[in-house]
Amino acid sequence: MQPSDIDDLSDQQLLELSKTAPRVHPDASPVRLTPGTVAKPSQDMDEDAPDAPEANALDLVFAETTIPVPRVRRVVKGQWDFLIVMDHIEGPTLAQVWPTLSVWRKLLTAFTLRRYIRQLRRLKAPAGTPPGPLSRQAQGPVARTCESPVFGQVQSHRGPFASYAELTAFFNERHHRALDAQGVPKEDPARQDLFDDSGPLVLTHQDLNLRNIIVGEEGRLYIIDWAWSGYYPPWFEYVAMKRQNEDEPISGTDDELWKALIPFICGPYFKQERWLLRVSQALYFI
Incomplete structure (x- = not known):
């Protein structure tokens, strides 16, 4: 690993420095800790x-992948x-760059993100691992x-779920x-249309939008x-990417081409999306 400009600082010095460091963005929690690093509090x-x-x-x-991400330097x-504490990645967000790109460059960007997702899906949860945030091995x-x-x-967090089966049972209930609530008869075939747990739990980002993608050196x-x-179906x-990109304030763009590319990037899970829409009324309850 290449050296960092925080290597000689103690944990306590990093904590103190984070209290006065300027924010990277007014609406975000990360701070510019040093010229080469940023820091953010965990959100567990x-x-x-x-x-x-x-x-x-x-x-x-x-x-385990070739996906460019900030290198974690220290966890205090x-x-x-x-x-x-992680490396600072110099460059604009894709939200800033997207309007300047040609259609061809936008399509190439989608191909790159599609390759990233395919790599993430090769990172399957080890046997016995529950769904959700990752723990140290x-x-x-x-x-x-x-x-x-x-x-x-309304209620964006649930669980913890001890197993994939518990996650499935939650959604089916x-x-x-x-x-x-909709008055659907007990014998209706819709009752047999259950949560799709046919795929393994795989590493999932769940917040892919143009503001969370930085265009670094040489367009990386x-x-x-x-x-x-975390590990999810x-x-x-x-579904997460689709929802995160419905509104311009979150996504960073209202560009219809970007929205249309989401099924290509993540896979066209239209059936699962429709199923979840039918369930959404019951997700309002705790």
């Missing part, structure tokens, strides 16, 4: 978390959370509260609850903000 939904799942995901992607335990499987746009905007596309990442990436 569970109190007393033993580590920082976002850092775990970044380490895994860095080690603070009073309430962890401080994740040495600690063994740890079930953690899951946060995902798939759960809806909400499916039956939604059909009951870096993926940032892995706070919602493959189709979660499609």
